[in-house]
Amino acid sequence: MSKKKDNGVPGLCRTRWSRSINPADTWKEYPRPAMVRASYINLNGMWDYCFTPSPNIPARFEGQLPVPFSPEAPLSGVGRRLSPDEFLWYRRSFTLRKQQKDQRVLLHFGAVDQECDVFVNGKPAGEHTGGYLPFTLDITDITEEASNELLVRVRDYSDTSCYSRGKQKLDKGGMFYTAQSGIWQTVWLELVPDPYISAVHFTPDYDGSCCRVRITAGGRRKGGPIRCTVRPETEEDRQYRDDPARPAAGKQSSGTVCVRTFSPDREAVLPLPGFHAWTPEDPFLYHATLEMEDDRVECYFAMRKCDIQTGSDGLRRIFLNNSPYMQTGVLDQGYWPDGLYTAPCDEAFIYDIRAMKDLGFNMLRKHIKIEPQRWYYHCDRLGMLVWQDMVCGGSSYRHWFVTYLATLFNAMHITIKDGRHSRFLLSRRDAEGRKQFLRETKETIEALRVHPSIVCWVPFNEGWGQFDALKIADFVRSLDSTRLIDHASGWFDQKGGDLCSLHYYFFTLKFRPEPVRALALTEFGGYSWQVPGHSYSEKLYGYGKYDSRQTLTEGYRRLLSSTILPAVKQGISATIYTQLSDVEEEVNGLYTYDREILKPDGETVRKLNQELKDAVNRH
Known part of the structure; x- marks a missing residue:
């Protein structure tokens, strides 16, 4: 990629979309397609911003940034990280037309990372904790028919607290990425009748x-x-x-x-x-x-059903609409080199989904992140199944235990319990963090259950902040009994949920069919090729390393043909390849981070996906 700058975005951070968009004039689409009203005022665009060491309202602001791009994102033009001991302030004005009798004014935030306080005309309007979920404030009683001032104060502890943070890390590297903060989804107003x-x-x-x-x-x-x-x-x-x-x-x-x-x-x-x-x-x-x-x-x-039934081969399998249905998926981190958590525009969402469909995939596992509602809408209308992860949190992860030792235990079929005595090792000793996870799990399901594309909830991944997974699975089932539950993806299976969820990177893939649960290979592959001119970093993180399209394609073909296809015939009902695109130091994507280069041969990927589907769907 060229080092030339477009829209203030460095060349190695650009995508095809950031070459042409104006960051101040993007994300104007209706933010909640599953529930639409005609009364809609989009508040995205240029906001005043300021970093302060104290929680007091600043006397003046430093400049402007385009909401909903975080200050850490290249598309914001700010290039400044919010530290855990700082506050980030936003300010803008808005005008309301004359309100009708009994009309309510609702202020919606798609997501603000991580804690925020909202003020309208100098008066407190509400607060919210949790950087991934939408929230709504009724600001009717503190608005004026003329100009109104909206202030938002943000604090983001990132990975220094027990709050949910996903793959963000202040000291980024490897499988963890640049931390971002503040408003990163659409802000909008609705004028609604009462009731x-x-x-x-x-x-x-x-x-x-x-x-x-x-x-x-x-x-x-x-x-x-x-x-x-x-x-x-x-x-x-x-x-x-x-x-x-x-x-x-x-x-x-x-x-x-x-x-x-x-x-x-x-x-x-x-x-x-x-x-x-x-x-x-x-x-x-x-x-x-x-x-x-x-x-x-x-x-x-939509009318659809996804559950576990016994196939004609006598194995427990995932069924869609009462027929066996092989789900071939990819891990989707939802990161972008120019926008971090925020895609550069709506068209970029559509591109990712269609690109995976074109390769023969029918499922995306949205990994440790919650997207704006429009992403799920595109999955609904384009036809892409979604496995939705909850966002992980807890104290600092002990990777010697949850990654290295856990991988070895998994290969030896040794089960580690995730109850009270494991909370230190699994980074969940903080009671408030556990309560927050339960609150956010409930809010995630309430916010997203309207989308028919979502067919599976994934509470925990590889032990990152995992606790009481059996109880959490029952809790999720009480909230939504119509979808599958992968209660512990990866190493710390507690024998609950609907799936025995396997990750396969290092050791021999070993499994046994079960009488109740189906088998799913929920992460595998991660094969790497660092494409010159299309890499974010000189550092390289991945599992199998290759140096050309030809060798990568052959490695992918060999893995699918010799290991994955036989496993599917023996009971695996879903496969999730790591991953959709490169992300920063991780260069194990099917696409480069800028979405410009498909790394393996596309026809080979399509052919192998069809073989996986044929191995199951014929039953």
């Missing part, structure tokens, strides 16, 4: 040919009856989600398959005889218009 629809949960009942729906109402007044109109999704519906100002297709009754009226906070049943099922090959969506008094929301859902 209003605040949450929507669709639960497909595939065998019952119906979908269950529960609507939660918000506001000061009690919500009245809700009218729900369901029809197959049209192209106009898709366009409306990207531009809520255009007339909604839901105003037309053409194609309606179901109409029901029900009360808020009570489950209703939407009968769908002869429904059209959702699959990655045919991602068919149903569109729902919800109307409650003066409120109107456009939503969607």
Whole structure:
């Protein structure tokens, strides 16, 4: 890559998108496609910012940065890291049109890393802890019809606290990456009536040919009856989600398959005889218009089922819509050289998903990160299964135990319990950190369960902050019984959940079919090739090292043909290759970090993926 700068982004940090976008004018798409209203004010763009050593409001600000890019991200133009002992301030103004009677003003944040306090017109509006989850503040009583000032104060402890942090590390390197902070997803306003629809949960009942729906109402007044109109999704519906100002297709009754009226906070049943099922090959969506008094929301859902059943070969396997279905996936870290946690634009999301589909993959494991809602929407509409990791936390990880010794124990079939006596070794002695993990697990499921592409929840990975995984699996099941649970991906299996989850990098792949759980190879490969001119760092981190496309492709082919395909025939129901792209020092991606170079031969990858699918789907 050229060292020339475009939009202030160094050449080795650029992608094809950051060459052309204006960071101050990106991420204007509707941020919540699964629940759309016409009233929408996007607050992304240039905000004042300031770093301070104290929590006091600064007398003046240092400059401007483009929200939602973190100050650490090259696209922000700041190039400054927020330290754990500092505060990061944001400021901008917004104007509201004259409010109607009983109208509420809702302020939405997609995600702010890690703690934040919000002020509107100098008055406290609310606070939030947790750097990966959306939150909403009702700021009606502290706004004016004229100009309003919005202040956000952020503190980020990164990996020096027990809070969830994912793959971020202040001292980055190897499998851990640049720490980022502050606002990294869309900020937006909604003007809603009182009462209003605040949450929507669709639960497909595939065998019952119906979908269950529960609507939660918000506001000061009690919500009245809700009218729900369901029809197959049209192209106009898709366009409306990207531009809520255009007339909604839901105003037309053409194609309606179901109409029901029900009360808020009570489950209703939407009968769908002869429904059209959702699959990655045919991602068919149903569109729902919800109307409650003066409120109107456009939503969607899909009819699909994912569970564990016994195949015709007598082995427990993952089924999709009551048929055996091989899930061939890749590990997806969701990092970008120009935006870190924030993709440079919506088109970049679409590119990653389509690139993996083109290679024959039908699943992405979103690794230790929660994406903006638009990423899941694209998986829903394009047809990509998702395994969603919870974000790991805890004190500093003891890699001699959770990586090296755990790998050896796993090869020797030695099980390490993750109860009270292991909390020191697994970095979970802090009670507040455990409580925070439970809160965030619940909030993650509540925020994302509307997306039909998600078919599996993954609470823990390789012992990073793991604790009481059996109890956590039961907790997840109580929140959502319709999806698979991989309760402990990798080394610290506690014999719970729906899957025996194996990682394979070093030792011989050994496994035994089980009578209840299915087998899944949830990480493997990680083969590396550092492509000159397309690498972030001179350092190299990976597992098998190669020096050309030809040798990498041959290594990949040999691994899949000699080890993975026989394992699939013997019971493995899902495979997840490490990984979608290089990330900083990790050069084990199918694509380079800038997404410019596909490293192995694409036709070879497609052919091997089809062989894996054929080995299972024929049963």
